[in-house]
Amino acid sequence: MILAVDIGNSNICIGGLDGMKVLFTARMVTRPRCTGDEYTAELKFLLGRLGVTPEACEGVIVCSVVPDLTKVLADACTRLTGRKAMLVSPALNTGLTFAVDAPDRVGRDRIADATAAAAHYPLPCMTVDLGTATTYNVISSKRAFLGGFILPGVQTSLRAISSGTAQLPPDHLIGRNTVECLNNGVMFGTAAMLDGLAARVEAELGEPLTVVATGGLAPCIMPCCTRKVIYDSDLLFKGLAILYNKNAE
Incomplete structure (x- = not known):
């Protein structure tokens, strides 16, 4: 399973991806002043509520429109899963x-x-x-x-x-x-x-x-x-x- 994180101005949405399938989605409120440790704990809690262990995450991708939180959440995902987060950008192969x-x-x-x-x-x-x-x-x-x-x-x-x-x-x-x-x-x-x-x-x-x-x-x-x-x-x-x-x- 791939952990996907969408950082928006109002909410942070997380999703579980299996190939092209979206297995689940959940959301939490965007809090710009939260630390990486706080986000790590909150992500772990949300995944636990969904019955997903961090070890089940084979990769991470982060999409962010809040630059100040991009690295914070990417690092939190890495600490949680042990996987380096891929960051969405036009430099990726988008097919466009x-x-x-x-x-x-x-x-x-x-x-x-x-x-x-x-x-x-x-x-x-x-x-x-x-x-x-x-x-x-x-x-x-x-x-x-x-x-x-x-x-x-x-x-x-x-x-x-x-x-x-x-x-x-x-x-x-x-x-x-x-x-x-x-x-x-x-x-x-x-x-x-x-x-x-x-x-x-x-x-x-x-x-x-x-x-x-x-x-x-x-x-x-x-x-x-x-x-x-x-x-x-x-x-x-x-x-x-x-x-x-x-x-x-």
């Missing part, structure tokens, strides 16, 4: 070419999502990751990473204008009170943006576009969309599995 200005500055989570999309879905493809930030990636029919879009996440937008908790997803379009107006504006607005960006990307590429959504809020947004959107909850971990298998040797 990067048609962007600065490949090294592309978010590591975006690299993993794009790698999985290119391997599992018809191209050209646009991925939409609805997390703390909403990130879009566009992969051409020639397996080139063309770039994409980055926007504030759905919950980030909602928190910015209201401290209340809205109901997700809405069951009708037009809000009839303040909470509904805020909730429906964010939900249907995000869906309309997804539909609109997909249509514009499709027109620019001149080819039918596959759209794949991932992230915890994707199931809330997808019913509000007017075009077909494929949901893949494990897209990032599938990408990490591909990256590890391509580069382990």
Whole structure:
């Protein structure tokens, strides 16, 4: 089993990979000031809850968008498993070419999502990751990473204008009170943006576009969309599995 760690701004997700299969996923809150010893203990606890021993981990891959925690978590995984962590970067064999200005500055989570999309879905493809930030990636029919879009996440937008908790997803379009107006504006607005960006990307590429959504809020947004959107909850971990298998040797 390969231990995969995805370090995000809000949560750190761990997954167990067996070849291309995702055996399990779990998450813990991202705490920037935690030490390596604390993260080692927390990882050991989470794996224990899942019935996984550190000795069962034959390798480790780390994907991080929090630079200050990359080495901390990589070292914690190494202490826990005895395996050196592979770090996601555009320098790895991704199966993609990067048609962007600065490949090294592309978010590591975006690299993993794009790698999985290119391997599992018809191209050209646009991925939409609805997390703390909403990130879009566009992969051409020639397996080139063309770039994409980055926007504030759905919950980030909602928190910015209201401290209340809205109901997700809405069951009708037009809000009839303040909470509904805020909730429906964010939900249907995000869906309309997804539909609109997909249509514009499709027109620019001149080819039918596959759209794949991932992230915890994707199931809330997808019913509000007017075009077909494929949901893949494990897209990032599938990408990490591909990256590890391509580069382990």
